[in-house]
Amino acid sequence: MELATQSKALINAALELDGGAKYRGLLGEAVKEIGDAFEPEQEKHPRKHLGASLIGRECTRFLWLSWRWAFWKKFDARMLRLFNRGHLEEARWIALVRAAGFHTVHLDNGKQIRISGAGGHYGGSLDGMIFGCPEVPNEWGLLEFKTFSLKTFLKLVKDGVQTSKHEHYVQCQQYMAKHNLSFALYCAVCKDNDEIHLEIIRADRINAGLYEARATTVVSAVAAPTKCSASPLYQTCKWCDAYSVCHENQPIMKTCRSCQHVLVCDNGVWWCGHKNKILTAEEQFAACETYILSSMFR
Incomplete structure (x- = not known):
């Protein structure tokens, strides 16, 4: 762990x-x-792309089921407030680092800075980029902001990002690789007491390549990936949003993404082989009367 004590x-x-x-x-x-x-994902349908924020998850099957819209966990009011708090925390961090004299960029033509891969079906949005870190002078780096409860914050402080929040580490590596950055300034705040933790994450191109390849594997899969565990009591499975469809054989959500007729094409396109047309996200979510559950899910 490399602490950003000077910053x-x-x-x-x-x-x-x-x-x-x-x-x-x-x-x-x-x-x-x-x-x-x-630009929040529309409440009309799940996230359209496979996210870089998820690609470090343990279970490849979860990633595939999520991207294929096999299930959808709609969030209650508490969770929506929680997500909004995390979003607003970005503004606090941007103001903090600017007040300290750092230069930051977090927009590209008024939009969040993004990455894309796996034929346009994989991507993510950067919190920003920073210049002026005393730990890595004269270089632009990635900015990543996160909020934590006290318990998880203490573990982060003790063990560092790579060990305690592997998904965040992988996410940062994806962004750094796509934008050719050599380091990230990882900024974490504890929601219980407003303590902050700043850490330098160095670029690891091998890690970035492995997980970008994983995204391609998920998108190009012609069969459901293997579960991370056959046991429904496995810790990762017990708390997984895909638990009901993966371990309890609940019905797959009916959308075009689980239909026998759909084809995954480049540029993030989903193509209906029955109607010979590109499908909008709204059309994918609605499905149609010709829907047939794909053999991948049987």
Whole structure:
């Protein structure tokens, strides 16, 4: 674990210098910026792409079922508030690092900076890029912001990102590789007490290549990947959103993505072989009267 102690000290010193006055001014600007750029997935259907934030998960079958829309966990009000808090935390971090004198970029023509792969079916959005970290001077790096409960935050502080939050580590490696960056400044805050943890993650191109290849494997799969465990009592399985369709044989959600007629094409396209047309996300979610469950799910 490589702590970003100098960067953390600069952030704290900037706040203490004027009681947070500069930070508060920058926060107002940052909130407007992320509000304009934020494009949440429509509540009408699940996420369209296989996300880089998920690609480090243990189970390849979960990734495939999720991307194929075999299930959909709709979030309640509490979870929606929780996600919104994480989104707003991005503005706080942007204001904090700017107040400390760092240069940041988090938009590309008014939109979030993105990556894409696996024929346009895989991707993700960067929180931003940063220049001026004393730990890695004269280089642009990735910015990644995360929020934690006290229990998980203490584990992060003790063990570091790679060990305690492997999914986050993999996600950062994907972004760094796609944008040719050599490091990431990983910024974490504890929601219980507002303690912060800053860590430098160095680029690992081997790791990035392995997980980008995993995304391609998921997208090109012609059969359901093997479960990470045959036991429904396995820890990862017990808390998995795909548990009911994977271990309890509940029906697959009826969408075009699980239909025998659908073809996965380049540029993120889903093609209906029966109607000979490109399917919109809304059409995919609705399915039609000619739906036949794909043999991949039987």
